[in-house]
Amino acid sequence: MNYLIAVLPDRIQAEAAYLALEKDEIPISQVSILGRGYKSADEFGLIDPYDPARKQVKLMASWLIPFGFVAGYTFSLITGLNTFAWAGEIGDHFIGGILGGISGGLGSILAGGGVGLIIGGGDAVPYRNRLNAGKYLVVVQGSETLVRKATRTLKQFNPENIQGYTT
DSSP states (O other): OEEEEEESSHHHHHHHHHHHHHTTTGGGGGEEETTTTSHHHHTTTTOOTHHHHHHHHHHHHHHHHHHHHHHHHHHHHHHHOOGGGGGGHHHHHHHHHHHHHHHHHHHHHHEEEEEEHHHHSHHHHHHHHHHHHEEEEEEEEEEEEHHHHHHHHHTTTOEEEEEEEOO
């Protein structure tokens, strides 16, 4: 499936683009307007990339934190370094376990996609930001020929951004 997403500054432009696409005989069932008063990003299926990343980080943390605790405790026990001698023998190993658990938590962020969660990634975020800023998206989905034809039509409206995708 091919997608074409055009970012337009206001509702009037988006509606004019929609009518121009209809006039150029592009099936309206394959055209969507996203923005205030029309479909939302969630209704259209523009997934929030933060949701899967959060789920993956939680899944990774559920086993990496306990594993890190056990590994930290065992390391402290085996090496006998007495890094935290002030805490006593058991306290020293327990603190080693806590530090191992913290390392497991950091590992879950890195391995679970938390870096993308922190710095952002993918094209869904900029499109969501534009919708939040009051802009409108006109989305055409269909064959490559249909998308090319829609591109010519939408370029007449000088969109802020126009991008094609193939899935």
